[in-house]
Amino acid sequence: MPGDAPDLSDHPLMKHLNAPQREAVCHAHGPLLILAGAGSGKTTVITRRIAWLIEEEGVHPGSILAMTFTNKAAEEMRDRVQRLVSVPLEQLWVSTFHSFCTRILRREGDRTPVGRDFVIFDPSDQKSLMKQVLAELHLPEKQFHPRKVLEVISDFKNRCLLPEEAREEALDPWTRKVLEAYDLYQKGLRSHRACDFDDLLLYTERLFREPALQTAYGDRFKFILVDEYQDTNRAQYLLVQHLARRHHNLCVVGDEDQSIYGWRGADIRNILDFQRDFPEAVQIKLEQNYRSTQRILDAASSVIANNSQRLGKTLWSDLGHGESIVFKLTDEGRLEAEWVVQRILELRATDAEAKVAVLYRANWQSRQLEEALRARNLPYRLVGGVKFYERQEVKDLISYLRLVSNPFDLVSFRRCVNAPSRGVGPTTLAKIEGAIPEGGTALEGLADLLRRGELKGRAQREMGRFLELFRRAAGEREAQGLAGLVRWVLQESGYLQSLEDEGTLEAEGRIRNLEEFLSAAAEAESLGVRLSEFLDRITLAADADQVEESAHLSLMTIHCAKGLEFPYVFVVGMEEDVFPNRNARETPEGLEEERRLFYVAITRAQRRLTLTAARRRRIMGTEMLGMPSRFLREIPAEALQAPIRWGTELYQAGEGVRPGSSFTRGAGGASVATELQRIRGFFDRVRAQAEEPADPSGHRDEQPEPEPESRPAAGAWPGGTRVRSPRFGRGIIVASSGSGDGLTYTVRFAEAGEKRIVARFGMLEKEG
Ligand SMILES: Nc1ncnc2c1ncn2[C@@H]1O[C@H](COP(=O)(O)OP(=O)(O)OP(=O)(O)O)[C@@H](O)[C@H]1O
Numbered sequence: 001m002p003g004d005a006p007d008l009s010d011h012p013l014m015k016h017l018n019a020p021q022r023e024a025v026c027h028a029h030g031p032l033l034i035l036a037g038a039g040s041g042k043t044t045v046i047t048r049r050i051a052w053l054i055e056e057e058g059v060h061p062g063s064i065l066a067m068t069f070t071n072k073a074a075e076e077m078r079d080r081v082q083r084l085v086s087v088p089l090e091q092l093w094v095s096t097f098h099s100f101c102t103r104i105l106r107r108e109g110d111r112t113p114v115g116r117d118f119v120i121f122d123p124s125d126q127k128s129l130m131k132q133v134l135a136e137l138h139l140p141e142k143q144f145h146p147r148k149v150l151e152v153i154s155d156f157k158n159r160c161l162l163p164e165e166a167r168e169e170a171l172d173p174w175t176r177k178v179l180e181a182y183d184l185y186q187k188g189l190r191s192h193r194a195c196d197f198d199d200l201l202l203y204t205e206r207l208f209r210e211p212a213l214q215t216a217y218g219d220r221f222k223f224i225l226v227d228e229y230q231d232t233n234r235a236q237y238l239l240v241q242h243l244a245r246r247h248h249n250l251c252v253v254g255d256e257d258q259s260i261y262g263w264r265g266a267d268i269r270n271i272l273d274f275q276r277d278f279p280e281a282v283q284i285k286l287e288q289n290y291r292s293t294q295r296i297l298d299a300a301s302s303v304i305a306n307n308s309q310r311l312g313k314t315l316w317s318d319l320g321h322g323e324s325i326v327f328k329l330t331d332e333g334r335l336e337a338e339w340v341v342q343r344i345l346e347l348r349a350t351d352a353e354a355k356v357a358v359l360y361r362a363n364w365q366s367r368q369l370e371e372a373l374r375a376r377n378l379p380y381r382l383v384g385g386v387k388f389y390e391r392q393e394v395k396d397l398i399s400y401l402r403l404v405s406n407p408f409d410l411v412s413f414r415r416c417v418n419a420p421s422r423g424v425g426p427t428t429l430a431k432i433e434g435a436i437p438e439g440g441t442a443l444e445g446l447a448d449l450l451r452r453g454e455l456k457g458r459a460q461r462e463m464g465r466f467l468e469l470f471r472r473a474a475g476e477r478e479a480q481g482l483a484g485l486v487r488w489v490l491q492e493s494g495y496l497q498s499l500e501d502e503g504t505l506e507a508e509g510r511i512r513n514l515e516e517f518l519s520a521a522a523e524a525e526s527l528g529v530r531l532s533e534f535l536d537r538i539t540l541a542a543d544a545d546q547v548e549e550s551a552h553l554s555l556m557t558i559h560c561a562k563g564l565e566f567p568y569v570f571v572v573g574m575e576e577d578v579f580p581n582r583n584a585r586e587t588p589e590g591l592e593e594e595r596r597l598f599y600v601a602i603t604r605a606q607r608r609l610t611l612t613a614a615r616r617r618r619i620m621g622t623e624m625l626g627m628p629s630r631f632l633r634e635i636p637a638e639a640l641q642a643p644i645r646w647g648t649e650l651y652q653a654g655e656g657v658r659p660g661s662s663f664t665r666g667a668g669g670a671s672v673a674t675e676l677q678r679i680r681g682f683f684d685r686v687r688a689q690a691e692e693p694a695d696p697s698g699h700r701d702e703q704p705e706p707e708p709e710s711r712p713a714a715g716a717w718p719g720g721t722r723v724r725s726p727r728f729g730r731g732i733i734v735a736s737s738g739s740g741d742g743l744t745y746t747v748r749f750a751e752a753g754e755k756r757i758v759a760r761f762g763m764l765e766k767e768g
């Protein structure tokens with residue numbers, strides 16, 4: 001409140017802060033909610049407030065608990081506070097929820113079933129335990145994939161539900177079985193004296209339900225501050241509630257528009273209900289953004305205004321209008337990556353230290369960027385992820401290809417023989433290796449064992465198939481070329497199938513990486529590259545990674561970029577099915593979460609925001625025509641350097657934010673109404689993707705063609721959709737053409753290869 005605290009603006013801890021920020025910093029007691037948009041100084045306020053409590057209110061650092069979202073954020077916050085205060089801060093608790101809970105359980109663990117000296121199970125430990133559990137319950141892994149079951153259990157735990165408490169939720173037989181597995185899994189963890197990550201929260205929350213402990217810790221942490229409150233899940237929410245119940249000195253900051261972890265159980269209601277939980281809460285709004293220029297903010301506000309689940313707030317900046325937002329459409333994915341790298345090099349020429357971030361929706365998108373950066377020897381850092389060619393599934397696939405290329409490669413043999421799991425334990429592996437003839441290969445050793453009937457049961461079956469794969473590979477390599485071989489290996493090895501069976505979000509990400517690898521192979525093949533050269537390139541590329549990393553150029557997913565800021569930001573892949581993501585746009589909630597992600601992406605930029613897209617992109621090795629991301633149209637024309645065109649098509653909202661509200665008039669001089677209809681039609685067809693129809697009898701779309709080579713089939717399933725045909729089994733749509741009765745899909749079937757199927761007769765079913 002201006003004028004409310006006239007003296008404080010001179011206080012060193014209030015330096016540069018505006019009136020509402022100051023009010024939040026010196027707010028002494030009672031619940032405080034700071035609900036504000038991106039870059040308005042929420043994290044800054046938390047940091048200053050901690051310093052204020054210590055320096056001005058005389059609060060002991062050990063009485064303050066601050067929760068952040070990542071370890072990195074915690075470190076940074078501690079450093080910043082330390083620079084502001086004169087006392088040592090060893091006793092100050094700044095941590096993530098998980099590390100906070102670990103510390104509590106190490107002290108109080110005697111009261112939990114796993115004691116104080118528990119071990120923490122990582123995902124692979126969890127999986128092995130779950131496999132035992134499933135075996136014990138005679139639940140086939142095909143229907144109860146260990147990771148899928150663990151995903152469901154995790155969801156229960158995030159909602160603080162133990163097996164007996166989750167019964168009401170288990171309405172179908174499958175979930176009821178999962179609950180049995182949950183129960184046994186917990187018993188297993190207990191017998192190992194182990195916690196999984198979710199247990200850390202779950203057990204701590206249970207502990208704090210006890211009045212004695214609640215009082216003890218409530219008295220210890222007299223002041224609690226939580227950053228990124230919009231992304232807390234139920235367990236975290238309850239934990240904070242227990243701790244704050246005693247003193248009510250809880251300060252939470254958040255932005256409902258930046259809630260991007262719904263898929264991990266974050267509950268946006270936690271922030272929306274704060275006032276209900278603490279009726280006496282003071283609410284402070286921060287409206288000035290100190291991070292970005294006005295144009296960037298306009299774009300962000302305009303985009304997020306399309307969401308319904310929000311409280312609504314204004315943001316302004318006095319950093320000036322700034323540079324216009326650039327949108328660049330390139331012909332294909334590789335050119336998009338090269339264009340971005342070229343712009344970064346130009347930037348470097350004028351400002352060698354410029355901090356740049358390239359953001360993308362999903363991990364698979366890093367591949368072409370990494371390749372383009374390496375081609376120009378530009379050091380970069382991949383934040384919060386693993387470099388593309390070092391990802392587990394990518395390395396697994398490479399090991400198959402290496403072994404095809406060079407059967408003597410024992411290291412690759414060892415890797416791929418059990419990926420996916422074929423029940424080959426160390427004993428069998430030793431047997432195989434023991435059977436390798438002098439100067440021969442592991443495959444020969446394996447063949448020998450099989451001939452002598454020394455492998456039994458599952459190992460015999462699976463190893464027989466494995467051997468057969470390599471017997472046929474040479475022929476496939478000749479007949480199908482590089483990309484064909486990769487696709488064939490993915491299918492024949494059962495690798496893809498095992499991930500599909502898993503059906504988890506993580507598996508989905510891995511599948512996307514493998515599909516991207518397939519695209520890399522297709523790209524290389526189109527340049528005349530053969531298998532061994534392709535493998536050499538990958539090895540050399542991985543080697544080039546030994547060069548230094550640069551903190552000035554960061555590549556990361558948007559999720560990883562939360563809370564961060566960079567002068568120069570690129571957001572790549574602005575196409576439907578990429579961003580918004582292919583799965584997420586199925587539901588209105590999913591779409592809103594994608595839009596919040598885009599809002600987060602835009603608001604990372606301080607000075608310059610560049611959006612890019614590719615007209616064609618290889619999906620699973622096949623070139624697909626991309627459609628413009630619907631989000632592009634939500635950016636106001638005034639914020640953009642030039643109207644967005646997609647090919648010859650104008651694709652942009654003129655003013656206002658609601659789709660279809662009003663459009664810039666096309667340069668061709670068409671009437672606004674016609675233009676409107678044309679663009680709307682285009683937008684409606686966004687769901688449909690098509691390649692040039694190969695079949696001349698394919699029914700032609702009556703509508704005007706936006707592109708000579710594209711004939712989007714209205715209402716068709718997009719490329720990438722997984723389908724099942726009664727005749728050919730499971731497959732994936734790679735293209736479609738025609739419409740109505742003439743709608744025809746090109747489907748790549750796992751068994752039968754590529755087929756063209758007329759939708760009306762093909763009885764295709766979409767797979768869930
Ligand atoms: N009063 C101020 N004067 C000048 N700069 C400020 C002020 N308040 C915050 N800043 C700066 O603005 C930027 C954004 O601040 P901060 O990261 O705290 O915002 P935030 O609300 O936490 O953002 P996000 O929503 O992305 O987490 C930082 O560079 C910070 O130093």
Ligand SMILES: [Mg+2]
Pocket residue numbers: 042043044227563
């Ligand atoms: Mg922040």
